[in-house]
Amino acid sequence: MRLRLPAERPTEPPTGYKIAHPVLSQDGGRAGFTGVSLGGALPYGVLDDASCVYGLRHRPPARRCDCGFHCVHDRAVAEALLCTAEHRAAALLEVSVLGAYIRFERGFRYARQRVRTVTAGPCGCGAAAVALADAGWGRPGWRVLAPRCGGCARGRTAVSLAGFARLAGQGLRVLAGAASPGLAELSSADGLGVPELVAEAALLQARLDWFQSQLARLGERGTGGEHG
Structure with a gap:
């Protein structure tokens, strides 16, 4: 059956x-x-x-x-x-x-x-x-x-x-x-949204580039002094 x-x-x-x-x-x-x-x-x-x-x-x-x-x-x-x-x-x-x-x-x-x-x-x-x-x-x-x-x-x-x-x-x-949860948490950090955080990151990168250029110039001067 x-x-x-x-x-x-x-x-x-x-x-x-x-x-x-x-x-x-x-x-x-x-x-x-x-x-x-x-x-x-x-x-x-x-x-x-x-x-x-x-x-x-x-x-x-x-x-x-x-x-x-x-x-x-x-x-x-x-x-x-x-x-x-x-x-x-x-x-x-x-x-x-x-x-x-x-x-x-x-x-x-x-x-x-x-x-x-x-x-x-x-x-x-x-x-x-x-x-x-x-x-x-x-x-x-x-x-x-x-x-x-x-x-x-x-x-x-x-x-x-x-x-x-x-x-x-x-x-x-x-x-x-x-x-995505990670992005949502990032957006809410310190009351800043994604565009503001991207701008902050760009500013930090620009400052880092400036510091690196300054260090490079100082290095070149130091090398020149040794040979003089």
């Missing part, structure tokens, strides 16, 4: 969390996401249906396959994935699980999803992101984007967080996560 789990009929779509890379179409007219694991070769939109990555004709999520969208129940579990080196530039997605799904201990595998909220992490320099810019790699027809501050986004193909939300459509919200 084969035991079967009871069918679930929730009154509201379950909520899940996952990480993915934001992508921008080659012509700049569409925005979406690409996964970080099995389905990474198939970019998807804010509201989209899953397809079998193996090209089989069954409808995801098939029990004898691992196709379909994947997410976890706990936001903290998804955030922890962003600590790995290969996922540092990915974004955190909050999704609604739609259609048929299979529940697992840590999450869902399911047929259809709506991405509700995207949280972009800090820029590679540690500052809070204001845009999503070309990460230097992609999929055929799609540029992968990474969170960037205003300075680091300069000179790259980029779109603002609000602009990405408009291109993606479906009421998507795109939020900027906090700056």
Whole structure:
């Protein structure tokens, strides 16, 4: 006798969390996401249906396959994935699980999803992101984007967080996560912000250069005196 789990009929779509890379179409007219694991070769939109990555004709999520969208129940579990080196530039997605799904201990595998909220992490320099810019790699027809501050986004193909939300459509919200903790602590030190601290560092460097030039001149005079 084969035991079967009871069918679930929730009154509201379950909520899940996952990480993915934001992508921008080659012509700049569409925005979406690409996964970080099995389905990474198939970019998807804010509201989209899953397809079998193996090209089989069954409808995801098939029990004898691992196709379909994947997410976890706990936001903290998804955030922890962003600590790995290969996922540092990915974004955190909050999704609604739609259609048929299979529940697992840590999450869902399911047929259809709506991405509700995207949280972009800090820029590679540690500052809070204001845009999503070309990460230097992609999929055929799609540029992968990474969170960037205003300075680091300069000179790259980029779109603002609000602009990405408009291109993606479906009421998507795109939020900027906090700056890196180390930078946040530095910014609050002695009431100075990052621009002020950068200016202070530049002034200190200039004074150091002056002292080094003076020492060099004194050294040259000392050498000359010995030979005279």
